[in-house]
Amino acid sequence: MFKLFSDWYTRKFSDPHAVTLVVILVCIALFIALFSNLLMPVFVAIALAFLLDLPVNKLTQSSMSRSSATVIVVATFLGFSLLAVLGLMPIIWKQSSNLLQEVPHMISQGQGYLLTLPEKYPDFIHVSQIESFIVMVNDNLLEWGQVALKASLNSISDIVALMVYLILVPLMVFFFLKDKTELMNSIAQFLPKERRMAIKVSQEMNQQILNYIRGKVIEIIIVGASTTIAFIFLDLQYALLLGVLVGLSVLVPYVGATVVTIPVLLVALFQFGLSSEFGYVMLAYGLIQAIDGNVIVPLLFSEAVNLHPVVIIIAVIFFGGLWGFWGIFFAIPLATLVKAVINAWPSIPAADVISEGQK
Structure with a gap:
């Protein structure tokens, strides 16, 4: 052992x-x-x-x-x-x-x-x-x-x-x-001289974090503005408040969109009841979420996010539990950092280890 x-x-x-x-x-x-x-x-x-x-x-x-x-x-x-x-x-x-x-x-x-x-x-x-x-x-x-x-x-x-x-x-x-x-x-000046790997990982993560923050801000603005405009057009009450909530919900992948659906659904239901207007509101909201997930996110984060959805959810839970809001906000870059470290990590083949032990 x-x-x-x-x-x-x-x-x-x-x-x-x-x-x-x-x-x-x-x-x-x-x-x-x-x-x-x-x-x-x-x-x-x-x-x-x-x-x-x-x-x-x-x-x-x-x-x-x-x-x-x-x-x-x-x-x-x-x-x-x-x-x-x-x-x-x-x-x-x-x-x-x-x-x-x-x-x-x-x-x-x-x-x-x-x-x-x-x-x-x-x-x-x-x-x-x-x-x-x-x-x-x-x-x-x-x-x-x-x-x-x-x-x-x-x-x-x-x-x-x-x-x-x-x-x-x-x-x-x-x-x-x-x-x-x-x-x-x-x-x-305070770092060791043997930091080739650290420099490599930091350069990669610098670009990843830059792309992620910039893309996330753009996504919040696009989703929040389009949702607010759609709700105002459909005469939904509290349109600006709900639009801001929908825009901020993109900070938490998958979970945020699910949670913010509840206030949107309740406000539309109590205002319009089970009518065609209620259906139009939910249809517009669903279309915005679909465009965000299938068009906006791939365009903005094609280089910054290359992780499986399960990995993203685990990262949100883990880093959010550690550092709260900022852990959630940077969950994807931090998960990408872990992936970059694993990919850059050197490994000597087992045969070389055995031969060195025999010497």
């Missing part, structure tokens, strides 16, 4: 570059696990810097200094972000408040409909079953309401921290973009 483990260790860790890669990955993972809550603004700034690095590079190629290009790109990004927040947030907030006020009416209307089912289908549904189901739903709603109230009270203390982050994050993004080369060289 010991010889088997020794042979495996010799095959996989005989190259010092491989050992360096393992040490770097373990140190990064431990650093994120220990300090993720404290350094969340830094991670957000790094993600935004990845997103804005491409336009900065394009401007620098046109004989513009990197400082000037960074100022232009960051100012443009902040301007569009402020316009989006100031223009959309009041409407989203108003629609969210109206929807919350409508929830009790929706619940009572749904309970009334459920109580009519035993009369329509007496052989299949009994009154006791419906009453027990209603009691269970009310208990769950009460529990969720308490959780939401507690979360809202706890979030009040984070408002000051949020205001600080709104100042620090743009500053960090600016310096990450402006002094990218200097920062990378400073980090490289």
